[in-house]
Amino acid sequence: MFHSVESSQRxxxxxxxxxxxxxxxxxxxxxxKVTREEGIxxxxxxxxxxxxxxxxxxxxxxxxxxFKHYRPDVIIKEIATSxxxxxxxxxxxxxxxxxxxxxxAKRYTGNSRNKFCVAVFCLSQDVKHTKKEITREWNNMHFPxxxxxxxxxxxxxxxxx
Numbered sequence: 001m002f003h004s005v006e007s008s009q010r011x012x013x014x015x016x017x018x019x020x021x022x023x024x025x026x027x028x029x030x031x032x033k034v035t036r037e038e039g040i041x042x043x044x045x046x047x048x049x050x051x052x053x054x055x056x057x058x059x060x061x062x063x064x065x066x067f068k069h070y071r072p073d074v075i076i077k078e079i080a081t082s083x084x085x086x087x088x089x090x091x092x093x094x095x096x097x098x099x100x101x102x103x104x105a106k107r108y109t110g111n112s113r114n115k116f117c118v119a120v121f122c123l124s125q126d127v128k129h130t131k132k133e134i135t136r137e138w139n140n141m142h143f144p145x146x147x148x149x150x151x152x153x154x155x156x157x158x159x160x161x
Contacts, residue, residue, distance in 0.1 A: 012079045013116060013148075019051065020044075020083065020120050020150045027155065035160045037085045040122060041073040044083070052076045072117070080115040089124045089157055094134060097121065098141060105143050120150045124157040 023044065027034060032043045041057075048055045054077035072082030084104060086097040101119050121134060131151040138149045 009079070013081065015051075016076065016079060016081060017118065017148060017150060019048070020118060021152070023120060023122060023150075023152045024155050034087070034122070034155060034157050037073065037087050040085050040087070044085070045074050048074065048076065052078055054078045072114075075114070077113065080113055082114050082117045084117065084119045086119065086121050087124070087155075087157055088121055088127055091127055091129055094121075094127070094129055094137075098134075098137060101147075102141050102143065105147050115146060117147045118150060119147065120152060122152045122155040122157070125154050127153070 023040065026032075026043060026047055027040065030043050030047070032039055034040055045055050045057060056075045056077065073085050074083040075081075076083070084101065086101070088094055088097055105117065123129075131153065134151050135149060143149075
């Protein structure tokens with residue numbers, strides 16, 4: 001976990017990971033109907049504001065490149081961390097989402113206020129692959145050390161109407 005980080009920063013990041021591991025419980029307690037990533041992003045931002053003083057929605061110019069701007073789902077400025085949520089309804093989407101994230105990981109650069117990123121995979125009840133399998137593939141893809149993966153299983157994802 002975020003290997004080359006000083007102790008106090010590592011502790012803050014560890015607490016954030018523990019918080020993000022509770023995503024499914026937060027969804028259930030808040031009675032959030034999950035149909036899209038934005039539904040999760042909004043409730044996580046709202047709850048995170050109880051723990052962090054500077055939680056924001058993505059910023060249009062957070063990672064600016066010539067042809068595209070990259071916008072994280074949740075930004076926690078006080079610990080210089082961006083969070084990317086990915087909803088995964090079916091097993092076949094796992095590879096697609098990992099590919100999307102590896103591109104993001106290569107392009108989430110150029111902002112000195114952001115040092116760390118966390119990808120949170122929310123797997124629907126229909127997904128059969130395990131956290132261990134997904135983490136193994138994540139490791140095989142050689143994500144930067146500044147990125148961490150959290151896998152949440154058994155998320156009730158409703159279809160969009």
